Amino acid sequence: xxxxxxxxxxxxxTVNLFLLPFLLFFSCLYPVRNNEQIENDPMFLYLPATDxxxxxxxxxxSPWEAKTHRGKAILAPDxxxxxxxxxxxxxxxxxxxEFLSSQKLLSNNxxxxxxxxxxxxxxxxxxxxxxxxxxxxxxxxxxxxKKFENLLIEAQREEELVxxxxxxxxxxxxxxFAWEGLAEYFFSKQxxxxxxxxxxxxxQQSPFHKNARGLMLKMAHILEKWDDVLVFGLSLxxxxxxxxxxxxxxxxxxxxxxxxxxxxxxxxKTPESEKESLVFLELWKLSLLSxxxxxxxxxxxxxxxxxxxKGLQFTEEEFFPTLTPEGKETMDRIRxxx
Numbered sequence: 001x002x003x004x005x006x007x008x009x010x011x012x013x014t015v016n017l018f019l020l021p022f023l024l025f026f027s028c029l030y031p032v033r034n035n036e037q038i039e040n041d042p043m044f045l046y047l048p049a050t051d052x053x054x055x056x057x058x059x060x061x062s063p064w065e066a067k068t069h070r071g072k073a074i075l076a077p078d079x080x081x082x083x084x085x086x087x088x089x090x091x092x093x094x095x096x097x098e099f100l101s102s103q104k105l106l107s108n109n110x111x112x113x114x115x116x117x118x119x120x121x122x123x124x125x126x127x128x129x130x131x132x133x134x135x136x137x138x139x140x141x142x143x144x145x146k147k148f149e150n151l152l153i154e155a156q157r158e159e160e161l162v163x164x165x166x167x168x169x170x171x172x173x174x175x176x177f178a179w180e181g182l183a184e185y186f187f188s189k190q191x192x193x194x195x196x197x198x199x200x201x202x203x204q205q206s207p208f209h210k211n212a213r214g215l216m217l218k219m220a221h222i223l224e225k226w227d228d229v230l231v232f233g234l235s236l237x238x239x240x241x242x243x244x245x246x247x248x249x250x251x252x253x254x255x256x257x258x259x260x261x262x263x264x265x266x267x268x269k270t271p272e273s274e275k276e277s278l279v280f281l282e283l284w285k286l287s288l289l290s291x292x293x294x295x296x297x298x299x300x301x302x303x304x305x306x307x308x309x310k311g312l313q314f315t316e317e318e319f320f321p322t323l324t325p326e327g328k329e330t331m332d333r334i335r336x337x338x
Contacts, residue, residue: 038087038090039088039089041087041118043118046081047077047102049080051074051078052073052082054081057088066088069085076101076109076112079112083096092123100112103136113132114151118157121159126163129167145168152164158185165178165185175201180211182198183198183199183215184215186198187218217229217232218249220232226256230254233249244274245274247269247270248266248279250266251267263287285320304319304320
């Protein structure tokens with residue numbers, strides 16, 4: 001990793017001979033990009049150790065002192081913690097060596113591997129991180145992979161989780177699970193093309209994958225691709241695999257396509273628990289009045305009043321203009337263009 005993460009300080013072509021030893025001493029320091037962030041990063045994990053305890057690591061105050069500890073850790077926990085010591089002074093190659101050595105000795109403990117992943121991530125060596133994880137995950141039983149993943153999730157190390165899942169997708173039998181996690185991540189970041197890429201890969205391998213179709217449905221709804229909403233919504237309904245707000249999505253698509261009768265059919269199929277939202281009532285009202293400007297909107301009143309009891313600020317007259325004579329007259333004017 002040295003070639004990718006270190007930049008050697010060049011010496012001047014002409015130097016005072018008395019300064020040469022001093023400059024040579026400093027020329028072996030390799031400043032790392034974002035070194036301040038790396039040296040103060042809180043995500044590196046310690047292990048209970050005999051020699052290199054956390055207190056011992058914290059007691060070292062200079063890179064010169066840190067270098068005197070090279071090769072002195074024997075036990076795996078000490079090697080892991082010594083790796084953190086080297087990280088604290090941007091001695092990246094030394095840290096990598098200690099973490100790798102610790103991981104080989106503690107193959108069933110995720111901590112050294114998590115530290116190594118963190119190191120590669122912080123120095124932006126993603127290819128090396130993926131290469132390491134591919135080997136590590138192939139050698140790890142499923143329960144250890146899950147433990148590793150859960151630790152990343154609990155620590156909210158999202159971008160490293162992406163690297164983890166990318167590596168996991170290369171392991172036979174783990175592809176769909178990894179792609180689903182990647183699709184959900186990019187969906188949460190509104191990176192639609194990337195999310196779509198992984199969802200498409202899932203559906204190519206597993207055409208009736210419920211979560212993939214559900215995420216495709218939500219994405220199509222956000223992007224206002226109404227035909228796609230109907231494709232994925234009706235597919236889920238046809239296989240009896242309901243996702244939250246399924247009927248709302250389908251009804252909304254039909255309403256946008258001006259197929260109001262079909263929109264109302266799906267509105268009527270919506271579970272009672274999902275009718276108590278303002279956007280749903282807006283859609284219901286719009287579908288009713290678009291189909292018939294004189295339609296009775298009183299069926300919406302009980303749901304609206306439940307929302308009012310929860311703090312909704314609209315009055316009934318504001319939300320239901322056709323309930324008052326003035327509102328009816330206004331709707332008639334709109335209807336007949338007067």
